[in-house]
Each structure stands twice: as structure tokens, then as C-alpha cells.
Amino acid sequence: MKHLFILIAASLSAGPAWVSAAPSGQPNIVVILADDIGSGDISFYRERFMKMEPVLETPNIDALAENGMWFTDAHSSTSLCAPTRYAIMSGKNNYRSVAPWGVWNSFLEGAIKVGDTTLGTVARDAGYATGFVGKWHLGLSFKRLDGNGCYRGNDKDPKPVPADMMQIAYGGPKDMGFDYGYALPTGVQGPLYMAYENEKWAPFEADSKMICWNEQTATDPATVTAEDKKALNIEGNMTISDKGPGMGDSNWDTSKIPDIISRKAVGFINEHANKKPFFLYYCSPEAHRPHMPPAEMDGQKIRGTLPSRHMECIKVLDLEVKRIVDALKKNGVLDNTLVIFTADNGGLTWNVPGTMESGHRPSGLYRGAKSAPHEGGHRVPFIAHWPKKVKAGAMTDELVITHDLMATVAKIAGTKMKDEETLDSTNILPVLLGEGKFNPRDKLIWQAGASFEVMYREGGWKLIIQSSHQLDKWEPIALFNLESNQAENEERNLITHPEYKARAEKMFNEYMRIRESGVRTAPMNP
Numbered sequence: 001m002k003h004l005f006i007l008i009a010a011s012l013s014a015g016p017a018w019v020s021a022a023p024s025g026q027p028n029i030v031v032i033l034a035d036d037i038g039s040g041d042i043s044f045y046r047e048r049f050m051k052m053e054p055v056l057e058t059p060n061i062d063a064l065a066e067n068g069m070w071f072t073d074a075h076s077s078t079s080l081c082a083p084t085r086y087a088i089m090s091g092k093n094n095y096r097s098v099a100p101w102g103v104w105n106s107f108l109e110g111a112i113k114v115g116d117t118t119l120g121t122v123a124r125d126a127g128y129a130t131g132f133v134g135k136w137h138l139g140l141s142f143k144r145l146d147g148n149g150c151y152r153g154n155d156k157d158p159k160p161v162p163a164d165m166m167q168i169a170y171g172g173p174k175d176m177g178f179d180y181g182y183a184l185p186t187g188v189q190g191p192l193y194m195a196y197e198n199e200k201w202a203p204f205e206a207d208s209k210m211i212c213w214n215e216q217t218a219t220d221p222a223t224v225t226a227e228d229k230k231a232l233n234i235e236g237n238m239t240i241s242d243k244g245p246g247m248g249d250s251n252w253d254t255s256k257i258p259d260i261i262s263r264k265a266v267g268f269i270n271e272h273a274n275k276k277p278f279f280l281y282y283c284s285p286e287a288h289r290p291h292m293p294p295a296e297m298d299g300q301k302i303r304g305t306l307p308s309r310h311m312e313c314i315k316v317l318d319l320e321v322k323r324i325v326d327a328l329k330k331n332g333v334l335d336n337t338l339v340i341f342t343a344d345n346g347g348l349t350w351n352v353p354g355t356m357e358s359g360h361r362p363s364g365l366y367r368g369a370k371s372a373p374h375e376g377g378h379r380v381p382f383i384a385h386w387p388k389k390v391k392a393g394a395m396t397d398e399l400v401i402t403h404d405l406m407a408t409v410a411k412i413a414g415t416k417m418k419d420e421e422t423l424d425s426t427n428i429l430p431v432l433l434g435e436g437k438f439n440p441r442d443k444l445i446w447q448a449g450a451s452f453e454v455m456y457r458e459g460g461w462k463l464i465i466q467s468s469h470q471l472d473k474w475e476p477i478a479l480f481n482l483e484s485n486q487a488e489n490e491e492r493n494l495i496t497h498p499e500y501k502a503r504a505e506k507m508f509n510e511y512m513r514i515r516e517s518g519v520r521t522a523p524m525n526p
Helices: 043-050 061-064 080-088 119-124 225-234 254-273 307-331 400-412 427-431 497-518
Strands: 002-006 030-035 067-076 129-135 179-184 208-214 245-248 279-285 335-341 383-385 394-401 443-447 455-459 459-467 476-483
Touching: 030 400, 030 455, 043 061, 043 067, 043 225, 061 307, 061 383, 080 119, 080 400, 119 129, 119 279, 119 383, 119 394, 129 254, 179 254, 179 427, 208 394, 254 279, 279 400, 307 335, 335 400, 335 459, 383 455, 394 400, 400 427, 455 497, 476 497
Parallel strands: 030 279, 030 335, 067 394, 129 179, 129 279
Antiparallel strands: 002 394, 067 383, 208 245, 335 383, 443 455, 455 459, 459 476
């Protein structure tokens, strides 16, 4: 194991601590996946690593870090949300998928098939109550009205689609191993602009109707202002999202989503705490566009309190975390629950008026942001909080990637996985506990975003390779030494330097060998 630094930290909550173990003795597990959140979005990181006063405070996420473990070298599986969600759910690198760059259309069949091993099934098979709440973004299947299979059209169709939108035919949380599911097909950005609870349409209000949101049918919710429209570059009456029209709930209101989904998460915890061990996978859509936070939440004013709506959405995310932690505390199970907080990709530094101008830096010390192959595109906060198991204030520089959650959850739950199911995912429990043998990663394979770059890392060396959507192009374009004193900004591209030519060629050939052979990319950990 590499360096482990123990810091002095305050207790997460005032008052006596207690443990209320599940009847089986298995710990509860809560994974919180934020959307478009970089390390610099967390005030704990800004204070500890940037040595700067935070512009935005995230006290509840900070408390998890102060009383748990912060991973300094943690990465999202990709630099974009949909492909990262595939990797986390499957435990696999994206190049093993039928859709390597992600499933973005809500009507497309998901890359994970019914019966595949998933993050949900490894917990369910160990006897856990399993729940999924939040942004899905893995594709869905709805039956055609004419009975001819499932509808596979454009989810941005401005006209009603010929499909049974009342329920998910397959490909939702239930088929991925979750007993309970409250899924937003693409989070807050849409389309679709609706929610599904246990695979059935969950109307927002009693008088909700299923409509096709477009410029003719859309109306202006009271929470949408002229300022919102200007920030989102919205024309006409289309106030749902900048992603375009699509099927939705007539009472859809983006600003209400954080309250709705966090209440669903709390309800799941309340139902299962002290009855059986539970696994909750909570995928918040904050702080993804269209950046429409509520006016207030839990008595705290939100709108107008920070330099940008984007930053206000991060404030909302912090309150979602508070609700979940408070529910664990209220039920007396916080000490027996591993809470992991991380993100699907790096933070946003573009199209966020007021954020960068305020001095807030979502990518922290790193170059790039969401979608980029540089560190800011995939360096994410990764926090593990588990009282009496994970030392308070611990930090580790062990290399970790978000799809390591698969093998780790399986180990904690007690599910035996086949070797071929953990080719890309490694169990990091020894790092969390600070005990036992641990075989660290010395290599990492992952990918960026919309420009189709892939990355390969050996130790402190990182190679960026330009690919294509068709995967018929492979060209090394950048080589960085992440351990040099310029590593923070990846300023010095060494690929054009003659003395590094051999290293770049060797790394490129090794990347292609690994990818084309399908061999294991993660070290074996018991």
C-alpha cells in the first residue's frame, strides 16, 4: 500500500455514537454518485489541496471526508456520464460494451443485458434489500403500441411516440438487480421528462398527464425566469431543457427533482433499516444542466445565494447528502453503513456563467473539465465514510476508478464473483480498512468524452490516444509525466520529444494489446 496519512478530524455528528447492525451482521452500503462534480467543487478539497478559501461551502460532503477517507488519485470510468454509468453498473471497461461511447437515447436498448452481473445483483444475491434512486441514463425499452417489439426511435421526437410509455418493458432498475427503483431516464436534462417507480410511470402530481413537451405545448413554470432562459440559451417557450423536446410529465419541474429523489432515498432507508442489510445506489443529477435549483430546500434559501445557478445546484447536492446521512443517523445505522461519495466525471468549467468569474474552480488544480482527456475531465472526489472501520481523516494516494465499486461491494456483501466478472474491477476494501494484503493498480485504461480520446496510464505516465466513433483510428497525441512538478496542469506534452518517443510507442502498443486481447486490467485482490 502507498502512503496513508491520518489527519485529526471532528466527529461527523454531535452526541453519542452507536451501532445498530443489520440482523445478518452485514453492513449497509450507500453509493452516492454525483453528476458533473469535480474535486474543486468540494470545499474540503479547496481548503486542503488548493490552500484557498472556498467560494462555495459543501459542509455535509466535507463531513464525510473529514470523518472518512479521501482518495487523492481517484478517477471516473470516463469523462462523460452515460458511459461511466455503464462501467459502474457492469464493473467493466467501456470497450467491452456494444456501445463503447455510451447509450444516450432513452429508447435504445441498454448495453447491459438482463441476467448480467451488475452492481445491483451482487448485493441482492447476498441477501441485501437493493434500491436505485435517481438518474438512470443506461437506455430503456418500451413496447410499441402496434405490438411489434420495442420502440427504438428518437427520444427527441417533437411528436408523441407510438409506444406504451406507462411502464418500462425491460432494461430498468428491476432487471439490474434492484428491488426498488425510482428512475429518471436521463436525470434532469431529458428527454424523457418523467420518472418511473418500480418500472411504472410515476406522475409528479395527481393531475399529471403524459404529453410531448415541445415549443407548442411547453409552458413557463413559475420557477423559470428570463434569466434562466438566457443562461440556457432557450428560445420560445421551451423551458424543460437545452436538450430538446420529448415525452414527459405535464407537471415536470426540474427544480423539484432534488427534493423528490432525496425523499425517495430516505424512504428506502426508513423501510429497511434494522430489518435487513440494504444497498442504496443514489444517482443525483446535480449539478448537471439545465441548472435550475429550487428557491429553497430544508429551510435554506438556494436561489440568489451564490454567484451562479450552477454553484447553487452544488449546494443542493450537499443538502441531498445531508438528508441521506440524517436518515442513517435517525435510524441508528450510520456506524454500520459504508457511504461512498463520488462522481460520474469531472466538473463543469464551460457554459456556467458566474462560476469561473467568482474564483470557484470545479477542476481544482487540474487541466480540463467534463469530457476532456486531461485530469480535470476524470479526476473526481472519492470519499469513503464508515465509522469505526475507516479511520477518520484518512487520505490515500492509491489509484482507484469508479468501476472498482463492483468488486468492492461484492466483497463487503459476501458475494463470490467469477474471475471473468472482475476483469476490470478490483476490491479496494483492504485500503478502506488499512489492513490485509492489497495489490495496487499500476496501470489504468479509461476514456474521455465527446472527442473520442482514450487514455492509458502506467505508474505516473499517461498517454492520450485519439480514436474515433467508429474505432477505426488510433493515434497517440499526448504523453504526460504526472509525477513531474508540472503534473497539476499537464502543461508539458512530451510526445514530440525524441527522448520519450520509445516510451510513447511502447505504451501505445501495450494499450492496443490489452484492448484487443481482452485480458484483465485490474489486479486480483482477495
